[in-house]
Amino acid sequence: MSTNNHVLVEFADTHDGKEAEGLVDYRLEDQVGFLLRRAHQRASGIFSEHFRDSSVSPVQFAALVKIRDEGRVSQNQLGRLTHMDPATIMGVIKRLAARDLIRRYPDAGDRRRMMLGITSSGLKLVEEHVEMGRRVTEDTLAPLDPGERATFLELLAKLT
Amino acid sequence: MSTNNHVLVEFADTHDGKEAEGLVDYRLEDQVGFLLRRAHQRASGIFSEHFRDSSVSPVQFAALVKIRDEGRVSQNQLGRLTHMDPATIMGVIKRLAARDLIRRYPDAGDRRRMMLGITSSGLKLVEEHVEMGRRVTEDTLAPLDPGERATFLELLAKLT
DNA sequence: TCCATTTCATATGTACACATATGATAGTGC
DNA sequence: GCACTATCATATGTGTACATATGAAATGGA
DSSP states (O other): OSOTTTOOOOOOOTTTTTTTTTTOOOOOOOOOHHHHHHHHHHHHHHHHHTTTTTTTHHHHHHHHHHHHHHOOOEEHHHHHHTTOOOHHHHHHHHHHTTSSSSSEEOOOOOTTTTTEEEEEHHHHHHHHHHHHHHHHHHHTTTTTTTHHHHHHHHHHTTTO | OSSOOOTOOOOOOOOOTTTTTTTOOOOOOOOOHHHHHHHHHHHHHHHHHTTTTTTTTTTHHHHHHHHHHHHHEEEEHHHHTTTTTHHHHHHHHHHHTTTTTTEEEOOSSSTTTTEEEEEEHHHHHHHHHHHHHHHHHHTTTTTTTTTHHHHHHHHHHHHH
């Protein structure tokens, strides 16, 4: 009867058979990946609102902060610190260097390496926006009360 | 003395002055956005490991599941359901249609609209992978114990 | 020392994510 | 019925994110 008559119907009947098979209940909204993607989208949106004047992206700011904290690092090192693969960090570095927020120079001891250093304007940008960075976190966590925020950050850190 | 001698030094001294200014303590690892990005990367990685055979991405699977659940939807509708903007859903739709997992057809009542329907092979893919989808969520949440998982999902849902 | 392995930067291609712009169409207020 | 506005799909450009491949250089072990 209704045994998947693919030839005659143009589209699969999306509801036929599901109940018969015991309706595999799979709600998109219950999947962590989906929720993480949404939450990350939201966090990125809040970030770019707050950083509109500086026009740096979340990962660009992350890279700048890490270079500031660590001093001079190689590209791959920075990639590991900020969790970006070599191909990704390449692009980030290139754009930051193009804006003269960082500079690249060859490593003395290892001729494969490109070392990175923050420029004074890069350092200025970081120092002027660190407070804003904290506010991004605050605003992103605003839907949670203080206790929930701590719990959430703790659990989230376990999932990285 | 060491008051930001930009002209003479090639790079800004990343540690000078920080303590003097009271060291604005901004740890990248404490920022929600950074943690969410990391967690999402990890979840995506787990997803693609589990879905290696089907070669669908997380958002492609999300789109397929939603079309299955909702029946026929327009592109923009689907975008809203899966939280993708029109430009993004365009590409996702195009790739799914190219693999004949969904089909597109003009809407009778609204000539601007493109309606979407899942094909029998798309439906087959969803039904054969729903269990795997659940396992992705399980494995992603594995570092948390059952109580923590429920708490985490509840809080995460508040941040979307 | 020599060779195999690893690491580093780089290049290319695919796929999200979003800003912005466009043209066609629909809906609305008047 | 008509202008105004909104919505729909589409196009383009920039920026992550990652797989894969490459060549140069460093490193490790026999």
